[in-house]
Structure formats: structure tokens, C-alpha cells
Amino acid sequence: MLGETVLTRTFPGFGSDQYDQTLQILGLCPEREVPVIRDLGARRQILFYLSRRRTPRGRVRIREPGSVARGIRFTEIMISRKLSPRAEALADPAINMKALLG
Structure with missing residues (x-):
């Protein structure tokens, strides 16, 4: 901004409320890749898309x-x-997400 180069660490994201469901997308989620699904019950899921190096993207x-x-x-x-x-x-929904940060 104002002629300076500033690097940010933001990720593309999108959120939408559709009647009885809410959708939140973060990062890259290629449609042809099979996600890792964390089923949280009661119509709640998190789908993780991993890179070839197995890091979430x-x-x-x-x-x-x-x-x-x-x-x-x-x-x-x-x-x-x-x-x-x-x-x-x-x-595994029994594993706390914070514990996965190492």
C-alpha cells in the first residue's frame, strides 16, 4: 500500500448461509481431490484437503x-x-485440533 510491498499470510476464504446449513471454505479445495472428513455429528463436518506432502491446504x-x-x-x-x-x-473428532499444532 502506498508504494510499499507488504507480505500477508491470509488465505482465500468464503462463507455462506444456505437455509438450514452454513458453509465455510478456507484455502484451496480442489474438487477432484478426496478430502479427509472429520464427522462431528448433528449435521456437522469438516473436510480437509491435503497437499501431496500431506499438509493441509x-x-x-x-x-x-x-x-x-x-x-x-x-x-x-x-x-x-x-x-x-x-x-x-x-x-478423529476425539483428538483436539489444538493438539495437532504440535
Whole structure:
């Protein structure tokens, strides 16, 4: 801004409320890739899209409107730090997302 180059660590994102569902997208989520699905029950899921190096590069969260949206910041941190949590750990809702940050 104003002639200076400033690097930021933001990720593309999108959110939308559609009747009885809320959709939140963060990062890159190629449609041809199979995501790791974290099923949170009660019509809530988080879909993680991993790079070839198995690091998260995108996330989609599907939930009911009004439910608390957690985990978006943890995903941003995983992407920016290029962390490689095991797919099984990402899929397991019993594992706290914060624990995956190392």
C-alpha cells in the first residue's frame, strides 16, 4: 500500500448461509481431490484437503447456522506452518485440533 510491498499470510476464504446449513471454505479445495472428513455429528463436518506432502491446504466446514464455528484458526495455523498431521488424526473428532499444532 502506498508504494510499499507488504507480505500477508491470509488465505482465500468464503462463507455462506444456505437455509438450514452454513458453509465455510478456507484455502484451496480442489474438487477432484478426496478430502479427509472429520464427522462431528448433528449435521456437522469438516473436510480437509491435503497437499501431496500431506499438509493441509484447504478446509470446508459444513454446519447448522448458529452453532459455534471452531477450528478455522487452527487450520490457518496448520497451513501457514506447513504442518503434516496424520490423516487419521484430522479425521478423529476425539483428538483436539489444538493438539495437532504440535
